[in-house]
Amino acid sequence: MKNLTKKPEFIYLALIIILGGAVYLNIIPNDFVWDDISQVVENLFIRDWHNLPLLFGSGTFYSGEAKPSGAFYRPLVSAFYLISYYLFGLKSFGFHLFQIFFHLATAVLLFFVLNRILSSGGIKHAKEISFLSSVIFVIHPANVESVAFVGSIGEILYAFFGLLSLLFLIFGLDAENKIIKNKPLFLSFLFALFSLLSKETGIVVLAVSFLYLLLIFRPRPNQYLKWFFGGATTLGIYCVMRLQVARLFLFKGADSPLAQASLFERFLTIPYEIFSYFKIIFFPLRLFTYRYFVVFSPKDFRFFGSLIFLASFFLFTIFFIWKRKAKIHFFFLAWFFVCLIPALNIVPLAMSAAERWLYFPIIGIIVPTFLFLAEIFEKIRGRKKT
Numbered sequence: 001m002k003n004l005t006k007k008p009e010f011i012y013l014a015l016i017i018i019l020g021g022a023v024y025l026n027i028i029p030n031d032f033v034w035d036d037i038s039q040v041v042e043n044l045f046i047r048d049w050h051n052l053p054l055l056f057g058s059g060t061f062y063s064g065e066a067k068p069s070g071a072f073y074r075p076l077v078s079a080f081y082l083i084s085y086y087l088f089g090l091k092s093f094g095f096h097l098f099q100i101f102f103h104l105a106t107a108v109l110l111f112f113v114l115n116r117i118l119s120s121g122g123i124k125h126a127k128e129i130s131f132l133s134s135v136i137f138v139i140h141p142a143n144v145e146s147v148a149f150v151g152s153i154g155e156i157l158y159a160f161f162g163l164l165s166l167l168f169l170i171f172g173l174d175a176e177n178k179i180i181k182n183k184p185l186f187l188s189f190l191f192a193l194f195s196l197l198s199k200e201t202g203i204v205v206l207a208v209s210f211l212y213l214l215l216i217f218r219p220r221p222n223q224y225l226k227w228f229f230g231g232a233t234t235l236g237i238y239c240v241m242r243l244q245v246a247r248l249f250l251f252k253g254a255d256s257p258l259a260q261a262s263l264f265e266r267f268l269t270i271p272y273e274i275f276s277y278f279k280i281i282f283f284p285l286r287l288f289t290y291r292y293f294v295v296f297s298p299k300d301f302r303f304f305g306s307l308i309f310l311a312s313f314f315l316f317t318i319f320f321i322w323k324r325k326a327k328i329h330f331f332f333l334a335w336f337f338v339c340l341i342p343a344l345n346i347v348p349l350a351m352s353a354a355e356r357w358l359y360f361p362i363i364g365i366i367v368p369t370f371l372f373l374a375e376i377f378e379k380i381r382g383r384k385k386t
Contacts, residue, residue: 012131013108020104020138027100027148028093034289035151038062039081041090046081055079057245071249073242076161076198077154095150102156103147107138109163114367116170121216121328124378129370136366141284145356149289155359157198162205162360165191169209178219180226189230196238204339204360206231211338215331259348261294269295269352270344271306276353277340278309281365290351320372329368336364 032041043062045051055078059070068078080098088094111134118126137143146155165188172184188209195202213219213227242248258266272295280287295303321330339361345352 009127012111012127012134016107016111016131016134016138017104019135020107021100023139024100024103024147028096030092030096030148032092032095032150034149035061036092036149039077039151040085040095043068043078043081046078046085049082049086052079052082055082056241057247059246059248072154072200073246073248074154074197074199075241075246076157076194080153080157092150096148099147099150099153099156102153102160103143104138106156106160106163107134109160109167110134110137110363113163113167113170116167117212117216117331118328120170120175123328123371123374125374129367129374133363133366133370136370137363140281140362140366141287142280142355142358142362144287145289145354146359149356152356154199155356158195158202158205159360161191161195161198162202162208165189165195165205166209166212169212173217173219175217178217178223180213180219180223185226185230189234192231193234193237196234197241201339201342201357201360203235204342206234207338208335211331211334215327215334256348256350256352257292257294258345258352259350261296265294265296266345266348268298268300268303269293270346271295271310272302273344273353274340275302275306275309277343277358277361278313278365280355280358281362287355289354291353293352326371329371332364332367332371334364336361339364 038061040046045054045058045062045068054067056075058067060068060072060074060078061070063069081095084095084098087098111130114130114133115127118129123129146152168184168191169180169188172181172188173179174181192202192205192209195205210227210231213224258269261269272293276291293302298304317329317333320326340357343349343353343357343361
């Protein structure tokens, strides 16, 4: 790490792009699969620029009707397909290439966001931790589905615009006067809206932004009111576009074993869902497109075993944060759990768990892990000096 500190930023960025590109170049020859057929191959509406307004007033799936249908309102995903079709036709390699580009761009954005957050928080080796976190993010096996599956471009787009939103929020913070500048804040909310228009889960971007203000920056009280007004306006615009323009309800019943379970059973399943995501992050050995499981009883080991694991994790985390007054660590762990909430089937989803739902939340685990390792590294180096 001592040698890394001498490297300029462009070397870090080049390494992120090279490593990420090397990992994903092998997906370029792959064909369309699964939902790609109804969203891309059979979708006549992505083949003409004149249909662009229609894409903002409908769902994302083609079913032979007068306009795209389905419960998802993701017009920027449809716009991505339209641009890809304009550039490459129905050649799958072009869609994959474009998707890899956005994944690499997201990792580069992540480096800038993390470097800004960690540097302003007085973290040692902020640039190096940001670089290593971005590298793990860009190559982590849990993100393969989001990058390799054209139908998952919504995960990448909502994360891309979400990180842009956070970056402009941070640019707009005046640490001396404890205020948020208006122009960067406007751009932050604009990109937050783009994140929502890429995937409904983009709502977590607003939650992460608020957590950053509340836990790290702590502006003047009147600045919270300004932020709440902007956040409410952003959500209001999205709801009007979805409910009035596209005429799509916020939720639709899913067809999965967990969706058929009772609310109590879904709550019993939540600890095992969270444990499963931890397992995917730290031991990504067996990956699947979708996972189905339901916990029916508190006597099920998946419930109380996962609960014991999570309780131990929380106790250790609270002790660690309290002892070091590590607000940055707490912020990123809050990032993980808050961003994971939409994937926990409180509102029934099509499956119990999926790797692609980790694409944005995983940042909240990667960063604290490197912060923890950096502290161990410093202690080891200090002992060697002694």
